[in-house]
Amino acid sequence: QVQLVESGGGLAQAGGSLRLSCAAARTFFTINTMAWYRQAPGKQRELVADITSGGSTNYADSVKGRFTISRDNANNAVHLQMNSLKPEDTAVYYCNAALNPYVKYWGQGTQVTVSS
Numbered sequence: 001q002v003q004l005v006e007s008g009g010g011l012a013q014a015g016g017s018l019r020l021s022c023a024a025a026r027t028f029f030t031i032n033t034m035a036w037y038r039q040a041p042g043k044q045r046e047l048v049a050d051i052t053s054g055g056s057t058n059y060a061d062s063v064k065g066r067f068t069i070s071r072d073n074a075n076n077a078v079h080l081q082m083n084s085l086k087p088e089d090t091a092v093y094y095c096n097a098a099l100n101p102y103v104k105y106w107g108q109g110t111q112v113t114v115s116s
Contacts (some may be wrong), residue, residue, distance in 0.1 A: 002105040004028045004056055004095045008080075009110035016084045016114070022095030024076035033098040034071055038091035038112075045094070051078065058112035062088075085114045 008020040026030060035050035048060045051068040057069055068081045080096065095107035 002029060002031070002097050002099070004097055004107035005027045006093075006095050006107040006110045008027065009093060009112045011113045011115065012085050014085060014087055014114055014116050016085050018085065018112060019082065020080040020093055020095075020110060020112075022078050022097075024097055024105075027076060029099050030101060031076055031097045033096070035096040036069065036078070036080045037096055038089075039094070039109075040088075040091040043091075048093070050085070050096075069076055082112070085112075087114045087116045090114050 003025045004022055005025050006022045012018050033050050033052050036048040037045050038048050039045040047060055047065055048063055051057045051069045051071045053073060066084045070079045090113050092109040093112050094109045097105055098104045
């Protein structure tokens with residue numbers, strides 16, 4: 001079992017910045033890929049960015065150049081720096097940790113609201 005504890009999020013104005021953090025607590029498992037997803041009201045959950053244990057990253061087209069995902073392997077933590085925020089970035093953001101393609105865990109979600 002992997003417990004993910006998220007922090008950060010909140011309210012920002014358009015053009016502003018927020019930073020999300022997620023740490024895997026009390027785990028002895030090796031986490032392969034860590035990621036951030038988001039779900040806006042009435043929409044499906046979508047991948048925002050992910051990062052492997054080796055540091056390879058992948059971003060959704062909508063956030064490329066604005067968001068940066070980083071990882072602290074020693075502490076099983078992942079961060080998402082969000083700059084140049086837009087109202088369409090408003091969503092609940094979820095941390096995800098994958099031990100392998102078949103075993104994945106989710107955080108409880110944190111609200112990000114961007115006002116215009």
